[in-house]
Amino acid sequence: MHVAQLLAAEAIDAVLTGRNLSSAIEAVLKHHSHITPQQRGAMQDLSYGTLRHYGQLQALLSPLLQKPLSNTRLRCLLLVALYQLQQDRAGAHTVVDQAVQAAGSFKPQWAKGLVNAILRNFLRQRDALLAAIQNDDVASYSYPQWWINKLRKQYPQDWQAMLLAGNQHPPMSLRVNLRQTSMADYVARLDAQGISADVVGDSALLLHKPLPVERIPGFSSGEVSVQDAGAQLAAPLLDAQDGMRVLDACCAPGGKTGHLLELARLDLLALDSDALRLQRVKSNLDRLNLQATLLAADAAQPDGWWDGRPFDRILADVPCTASGIVRRHVDIKWLRREADVASFAQQQARILPALWQLLAKGGKLLYVTCSVFHEENQSQIDGFIKQQVDARQLPLSSPMLPPQGQLHPAAHHDGFFYAMLQKI
Structure with missing residues (x-):
C-alpha cells in the first residue's frame, strides 16, 4: 500500500499546482507502468478521497507542522495518510508504517521521522484537532470559502445539503438503449447475473454497486451506456x-x-x-x-x-x-x-x-x-x-x-x- 500512497501523493501534488486529476493520474501511471492492478486501484481511490476531503485534511495537518513543508510531495503524502486515518478508518498502525516506508523514497533523511511523528501526534490529538476546526467552513465542508459563500447566498435553504451531496461517492447510472432492448428485458438480464439496480427514469437504471464497464451486460454491443440520470x-x-x-x-x-x-x-x-x-x-x-x-x-x-x-x-x-x-x-x-x-x-x-x-x-x-x-x-x-x-x-x-x-x-x-x- 505504501506504493499507492506515494503515487497518490504525486498525483495530488500535480493537481495542487494546476493540473486536472485525470491527466495527473494518467501521467503518474505512465511513469509507473510496473505497478499491479491492485496498486493502481488503490492509488486512484486515495487520490480521489484525499482531494474530496482536502479542506478538512489541510486544516488538520497545518497545526501539526512546526513550519510549512517546502517539499510539497511529502506534504501530499501526509495528507493521503491523514485521509486514510480520518475518512477511511484504515488500521492506524498499518497506515502509519506504510506512510513511513513511503517517506523513505524522499531524499531528506529526516522525512521518515517527520512522517512518523506527525501521524502519531495526529492519532494522540485527533479529538482536540477536530474540535478546533469545527467552526471552520472550509474544514467542515471541504470546499473553498468563496464557493461556500456563493451557495449559501444563492440557496439559503439548501446550500448545506448541496455541499454534502458533492462530497459523496458518485452513483453509477446506466442508460438502456431502447432501440436494442426494453427496460424490462434488460432489468431481467441484470437480475439473472445477480446485479441489483433501481429504475429511476424511462431508460435510466441506478446500480446498487458500481461495476467496471467490461462487467456490464451488453455494454460492448451498445445495449446500454453509462450516463448520469440527471x-x-x-x-x-x-x-x-x-x-x-x-x-x-x-x-x-x-x-x-x-x-x-x-x-x-x-x-x-x-x-x-x-x-x-x-x-x-x-x-x-x-x-x-x-x-x-x-x-x-x-x-x-x-x-x-x-x-x-x-x-x-x-x-x-x-x-x-x-x-x-x-x-x-x-x-x-x-x-x-x-x-x-x-x-x-x-x-x-x-x-x-x-x-x-x-x-x-x-x-x-x-x-x-x-x-x-x-x-x-x-x-x-x-x-x-x-x-x-x-x-x-x-x-x-x-x-x-x-x-x-x-x-x-x-x-x-x-x-x-x-x-x-x-x-x-
Whole structure:
C-alpha cells in the first residue's frame, strides 16, 4: 500500500499546482507502468478521497507542522495518510508504517521521522484537532470559502445539503438503449447475473454497486451506456422527432449525442471545439451502431462552419464551471477560482446568441449546464431573453425537474440546469 500512497501523493501534488486529476493520474501511471492492478486501484481511490476531503485534511495537518513543508510531495503524502486515518478508518498502525516506508523514497533523511511523528501526534490529538476546526467552513465542508459563500447566498435553504451531496461517492447510472432492448428485458438480464439496480427514469437504471464497464451486460454491443440520470433528461426534453435537423453543440464526450439518436432518426451534426474529444464521440457512436456528422469547430463562431441551413433543434450543452458534478471531478473544487464563474458566463453569453441565429423559426434550443451557480444558469437565460425579442422560455416537461430547471446534486443524480427556449 505504501506504493499507492506515494503515487497518490504525486498525483495530488500535480493537481495542487494546476493540473486536472485525470491527466495527473494518467501521467503518474505512465511513469509507473510496473505497478499491479491492485496498486493502481488503490492509488486512484486515495487520490480521489484525499482531494474530496482536502479542506478538512489541510486544516488538520497545518497545526501539526512546526513550519510549512517546502517539499510539497511529502506534504501530499501526509495528507493521503491523514485521509486514510480520518475518512477511511484504515488500521492506524498499518497506515502509519506504510506512510513511513513511503517517506523513505524522499531524499531528506529526516522525512521518515517527520512522517512518523506527525501521524502519531495526529492519532494522540485527533479529538482536540477536530474540535478546533469545527467552526471552520472550509474544514467542515471541504470546499473553498468563496464557493461556500456563493451557495449559501444563492440557496439559503439548501446550500448545506448541496455541499454534502458533492462530497459523496458518485452513483453509477446506466442508460438502456431502447432501440436494442426494453427496460424490462434488460432489468431481467441484470437480475439473472445477480446485479441489483433501481429504475429511476424511462431508460435510466441506478446500480446498487458500481461495476467496471467490461462487467456490464451488453455494454460492448451498445445495449446500454453509462450516463448520469440527471444528464439523461437532456435528449427527451429536446423533443427531436424523426427527420429533424439537429445540432448537438459542445457534444463531447457524446453521451447526449448517442441518446438523441437512440430516441429518433435524425440528421444530426455533433460539434465540438476539441478534435481529440470528438474521437471519443465517434467511439461511443460506433459502439452504439449510430451515425452523426462530426465536426471540430467553435460553436461561438458559426460563420466558419455553418452551411446556412437552419436547425429544428439545438442542444446547447455549454462549457461551465461543472460545479454540479464535483463528486465525479473532485479536483474542480480546488482548481476553480471565483473569477472563473464570470469567465464561463461570458463564454456562454457568446455561444448562446451565436447558436440562436442557426435555429429555425418555431424551433427549440435546450440550454444545459452541469453547474449550480445562478450566473451560468437562469441569470444567463434572463439576460439572453432581454436581448432577443424572438425568444421565449418554455416550461419543462420532466417530472424529475423543478419548474425553475435547476436539478440539485442528490443521491440518484448530479446537479444540472435546463432551460428550453423557442424561437417565435
